[in-house]
Amino acid sequence: MSIQVQNLSKTYGTQKAIDAISFSAEPGKVLGFLGPNGAGKSTTMKILTCFIPQTSGTATVNGFDTVKEALQVRQQIGYLPESNALYPDLYIKEALTFIASVHKIHHPEKRIAEVIEETGLGPEQQKKIGQLSKGYKQRVGLAQAILHNPQVLILDEPTSGLDPNQLIGIRALIKELGKTKTVILSTHIMQEVEAVCDQVIIINKGKIVANETLAQLHQQHQNQSLEQIFIKLTH
Numbered sequence: 001m002s003i004q005v006q007n008l009s010k011t012y013g014t015q016k017a018i019d020a021i022s023f024s025a026e027p028g029k030v031l032g033f034l035g036p037n038g039a040g041k042s043t044t045m046k047i048l049t050c051f052i053p054q055t056s057g058t059a060t061v062n063g064f065d066t067v068k069e070a071l072q073v074r075q076q077i078g079y080l081p082e083s084n085a086l087y088p089d090l091y092i093k094e095a096l097t098f099i100a101s102v103h104k105i106h107h108p109e110k111r112i113a114e115v116i117e118e119t120g121l122g123p124e125q126q127k128k129i130g131q132l133s134k135g136y137k138q139r140v141g142l143a144q145a146i147l148h149n150p151q152v153l154i155l156d157e158p159t160s161g162l163d164p165n166q167l168i169g170i171r172a173l174i175k176e177l178g179k180t181k182t183v184i185l186s187t188h189i190m191q192e193v194e195a196v197c198d199q200v201i202i203i204n205k206g207k208i209v210a211n212e213t214l215a216q217l218h219q220q221h222q223n224q225s226l227e228q229i230f231i232k233l234t235h
């Protein structure tokens, strides 16, 4: 298992954001991470990517502890945060060159060209990031997340703000990446879950209320739609 989470809790002041959750994720599968606003999805993702520490419990990525071995975890993980901070004054290639130097990537030009191609940034690459549309900014975020070819990808609402044409391309890319990597994907779009995810975790008020394959989930709920199942489990 490349991600192991055990009894993970996070409390902000008096607010319990996640409450003793446990789950695992493995390569070759896209894990959908669903839940209503404020359920604790981003908090979990921030702990897995070493941005914040948990209050209790443990999380490991490829065997490395997210608190004690944060450096190793960061090397193995690509993260697209919900509010992605980009460098507006840099051209796309400049930003990717900077990220490549942080990761000490060999032959950065070749890898940058590959990632620009994969994320469909080619037509816009002569623009500064600040001049890009929201969807293209999102692609830059994704390009930055996959540049060092991480084994684990954590994507927090990666398709928010994309038009239907862009959606198809990015979902196809995520599905392709999920064939070999461990991908955790947070989204509010049920259609996207059906299109991309193999496994689904539903989190509600900081607790996991479902952790099944999509097929199992439909089977257990008399073939109701994912939207109906989501509402039933989180209401």
Ligand SMILES: Nc1ncnc2c1ncn2[C@@H]1O[C@H](COP(=O)(O)OP(=O)(O)OP(=O)(O)O)[C@@H](O)[C@H]1O
Binding pocket: 012, 015, 016, 017, 035, 036, 037, 038, 039, 040, 041, 042, 043, 044, 082
């Ligand atoms: N820095 C913080 N300080 C205090 N409370 C916080 C902080 N970050 C998150 N919370 C609270 O923790 C809970 C979980 O938030 P989180 O952002 O993890 O939810 P989410 O499932 O990602 O929601 P959304 O779908 O709206 O992005 C919420 O009640 C939120 O207000």
